[in-house]
Amino acid sequence: MNKGRLEAFSDGVLAIIITIMVLEIKVPHGHELSDLKPLIPIFLSYVLSFIYIGIYWNNHHHMLQTVKHVSGDVLWANLHLLFWLSLIPFVTGWLGENKFKAMPMALYGIILLMAALAYFLLQRRIIRNQGEGSLLKKAIGRDIKGKISPVVYLISIAMSFVSGWAAGAGYVLVALIWLIPDRRIERILKEE
Amino acid sequence: MNKGRLEAFSDGVLAIIITIMVLEIKVPHGHELSDLKPLIPIFLSYVLSFIYIGIYWNNHHHMLQTVKHVSGDVLWANLHLLFWLSLIPFVTGWLGENKFKAMPMALYGIILLMAALAYFLLQRRIIRNQGEGSLLKKAIGRDIKGKISPVVYLISIAMSFVSGWAAGAGYVLVALIWLIPDRRIERILKEE
């Protein structure tokens, strides 16, 4: 089985997810600057989710470059990842309408956590299929980012019920960890 | 005629179908956990439909790997399949808003039945075009799953008017039959 359609289908789903989120930013009826003000939290949650989907697309792209053939179990592990990512527009919308409230803040983190878990499972399945000397295994190395992220998600989910700001800071932090080019962050982490 | 665009177009339509269904899960205005409660049946019907579209994408992917060239009749048989699948977001939305009510439950099954029929017609057309020694014919073998599914759909449609739960169990059962890897289910079916 070649990987072409897996990539095409994933690209399609991710492109739609990233774009339909903008439909949550409802066009206001008024035409004053003040009419945009209630949209700010919705816009900010859109930006954060856009970056997250961008990170997933980027990582997915890199991961599949180490793969030549895909088996049935990889197709399903990939659909499992797309399922959790497909819920991001919903939690983004809920977050945007209820800025820094406990439950939306926590649910946002739970979906991110499930997506991270699904990504991890997909990664493991590909590594297992590649067998000894897996290219992907070498590429991810100790996978420090992949291990830190779920920990920060868990802390942020718990923090949601104490301080919405702290939880939000956690989600932004994980996004930044992935955005900063690999070598730099790894050097920083080594130095610590 | 090469099959590249047929795959690309089908991937596009399936990616959109699987993603726009999430728009049916309307963002609640409140921010309590209880505000999510009415969304549970909508979420469950989303999960079921997501799995069904995933199965169709998966099977479509496998089917087309046996194909080299596509003729005009295959293009239309494929569009016919996409037509019934395109109605799944609608019936999913209706089901989600009216949990276990007779008519939505039955209509969900009818659309699944029509999609299964369209898939069968597409399959037969490809086999006919491949002529003697058709690769697809060999690949599907006795096509036990393909024959059981419409029977379960028909029973579930009838059951919709007696017990919504029983009908739902039927739809879940068919999804499971397709999800479980082929060899295992075939061994189980042989043993019976």
Place this chain on the structure above:
Amino acid sequence: MNKGRLEAFSDGVLAIIITIMVLEIKVPHGHELSDLKPLIPIFLSYVLSFIYIGIYWNNHHHMLQTVKHVSGDVLWANLHLLFWLSLIPFVTGWLGENKFKAMPMALYGIILLMAALAYFLLQRRIIRNQGEGSLLKKAIGRDIKGKISPVVYLISIAMSFVSGWAAGAGYVLVALIWLIPDRRIERILKEE
């Protein structure tokens, strides 16, 4: 310039057009069979538009198989076609909500007419670019279907103000002309 991205972008736009039309079939709140009744005209207009987009995708697919390289003017002629096709979900929705009323019926035909015109312009541009011995020119032959369609559209648009049914019959007729495999319809037209 290669044609790969032109095809990919067109497939994407057509896949989205064909799928978002289903969003016009709003999920009813009730759960009785009678709640579906007002949706029948919306469903029928969806079916008709689905077939039209399918025909355009099919023809577009065939047309581009005669093409190797695309120039800037072809890209824009193609976008012009996609523009008119992108309005089909809107006119389909308007038609569905106002069954057989004069203006929606006429506007539906006008958009179909503009799309047919845009298709014709795209075709002519490709033929001109291919120069003498154009493969596309040979493939379309006398282009009888392409010449009949706008005439039927024009008659149907005029008929909209007399009888919605007659206009609708015209639109269905054109769809049928394109659906019936080429050789048969051409033989029929020859015999007349």
Place this chain on the structure above:
Amino acid sequence: MNKGRLEAFSDGVLAIIITIMVLEIKVPHGHELSDLKPLIPIFLSYVLSFIYIGIYWNNHHHMLQTVKHVSGDVLWANLHLLFWLSLIPFVTGWLGENKFKAMPMALYGIILLMAALAYFLLQRRIIRNQGEGSLLKKAIGRDIKGKISPVVYLISIAMSFVSGWAAGAGYVLVALIWLIPDRRIERILKEE
């Protein structure tokens, strides 16, 4: 890293952006010609934005034809461009509902300006990656259009608060500059 998926993902996002904008043209309940009248500004802003997305797709297509391999920073510069373009449906909707009002008119220009800036950054990053003798650098030449556009945007944004019509004329002008085939406009600009 090959550029295939970058193109596929961008095509997907642009195809969705260009198509979901049509959802802002809400189907009217009435069936008279007069019911379409309030939709005219929405339709006009749709046409303008359709052309802009078409121009971006076209330019993006050309730009990437000079590229063989893409690095991580190009992926993110590309996502940055897609981010600003993804806001076009929102500003188009706001503009359409508030024809020629100052704030929507200005915001439309701001988003266009940000997209132009993001395009410029993407272009510069590709040129830097290509190093000496960059093919893209040669292709864009003095990039007169690319330099004029942000100036016109800035003037139009300022004009929004004086005359909506003047601002709109500015946005139409930039679109025309890009629509007219390169050689002609360059000759015109030379002659001045």
